[in-house]
Amino acid sequence: MxxxxxxxxxxxxxxxxxxxxxxxxxxxxxxxxxxxxxxxxxxxxxxxxxxxxxxxxxxxxxxxxxxxxxxxxxxxxxxxxxxxxxxxxxxxxxxxxxxxxxxxxxxxxxxxxxxxxxxxYKELLLVWQDEFNQEGAPNTSNWGYNTGTGDNGWGNNESQYYTNRLDNAKVENGVLKITAQKEAYQGSQYTSARLLTAGKFDFTYGRIDVRAKLPAGGGVWPAIWMLGSNISSVGWPACGEIDIMEYVGNNSGKISSAIHTTSSSGATVNYKAVSIANETTEFHIYSMVWTAESLTFMLDDVAFYTYNPTTKNDQTWPFYNKQFIILNIAMGGNLGGTIDPNFTSATMEIDYVRVYQ
Structure with a gap:
């Protein structure tokens, strides 16, 4: 008709x-x-x-x-x-x-x-959120933990031991605080936390906003990122990785966003860095808009990088599958670099995580 x-x-x-x-x-x-x-x-x-x-x-x-x-x-x-x-x-x-x-x-x-x-642009609806208003341990309905060292599968020559202790992750005064600290623990010299929504929440397409204040110090490597929920069956990088925000304390004043796929990982990763001010003293909003065609990364609602490969297949675009959210601070490693010998502790504060579709 x-x-x-x-x-x-x-x-x-x-x-x-x-x-x-x-x-x-x-x-x-x-x-x-x-x-x-x-x-x-x-x-x-x-x-x-x-x-x-x-x-x-x-x-x-x-x-x-x-x-x-x-x-x-x-x-x-x-x-x-x-x-x-x-x-x-x-x-x-x-x-x-x-x-x-x-x-x-x-x-x-x-x-x-x-x-x-x-x-x-079409108006999106809030479909998932954590405002971190419940004091104490992070909400177990939203978050789980990776624990242990890089020997458990995430590698990158990092120096921390991830724990599920309140010493490393707790909600206080309306914010989630992930703290990396220097301490001898289970054979490692540093501890931290890596929280993830795997098995609790994942999604395909939409927008994610994370309002956060970043940790300071040589060797800190905080990240707000995502992995394909099918990682256990297809492995990495075939599952796809979306790095919404990565920060290196040894290179202050910049953040970066990156894409890891079968065609883009390691030394050939697609990424872009952008300048930022007061990242360790003020909150900023780190965002990613995900459509069937592209991934667009934003800092304080200003787009600075779009990944939109001309040819979309499983090697360049595994992003038609669901992904889950990860928040963590790594210490040292391939990207974090040399850890300041005077480092004692540093905290990433997250005000909220919101997902819209």
Missing amino acids: KRSIFFALIILILSCSGNDDSDNGGQNNLKPSDLTVVSTVVGTDSNNPNGDGSGKVDFTISATNATYYKVLINNETLEFTQNTFSYTFTNGGTNTYSIIIAAYNGVGSVSITHTVKVYV
Whole structure:
């Protein structure tokens, strides 16, 4: 039914000129010609290839001998004499639209079909959250722990022993405090905590916001990140890893976001770093927007990196499967680097974790 209406509108547009193919006194050469259209999606840049989410597109039409124009766009018919116009699309998500543009004068008409791809931000609903309002141990309905050393499978030559003690992870005054500290414990010289939602909450697509204050000190390596829930069956990096925020105390003033897949891991990982100020003394919001097409990373609601591989397959894009959330502080290791010999303790404070879909 929709297709029938669509083609009926096309016929209506082209028939309104009345004399498209008539002789008109031998003046057929005066019919409109050389019709072209240029569309500019508002807010397009390297991080937002299909626009800023407003859905607004600016069009410029060029045609020889045209006196007015008709446009069939998103099942709407528009008519005007000027050669520029703007249109705002409202369908949420990223969509490709076919637009028919016709140029007219008193002799006849010419038409073309133009396509445009537009992203429209759609309001998301809060589907999961932890506001850390319950004092003491983190909510066991939301969080579990990885415990032990890198020998348990996460490697990276890190120096800490992850525990489930209140000394290393507790909720206090409305924030979750993950503390890394120097102490001899189970054969390690440092302790910390690694909390995760595996087996309790995972999701596919949406937006995650984490408001946090980062720890300071040479050798600290805090992270807010995600792993594919199928890691036990397919392994890493085939499960996909999304590093929403990583910070290195030995390189203050910068955070980074990274993607690990079968085609992008180790030395060839896709990542981008961005400057940050007061990261250890003030709270900032670290965010990631995940769609079927791309992963966009934001600092304080400003996008700075988008991962959108041209070819999507299991090697480049395992991100059609659910992922769970991880919060931790590592010490030293491949990225954390040398630990300050005067280090005693450092804490990452998390005000909230919120997931929208």
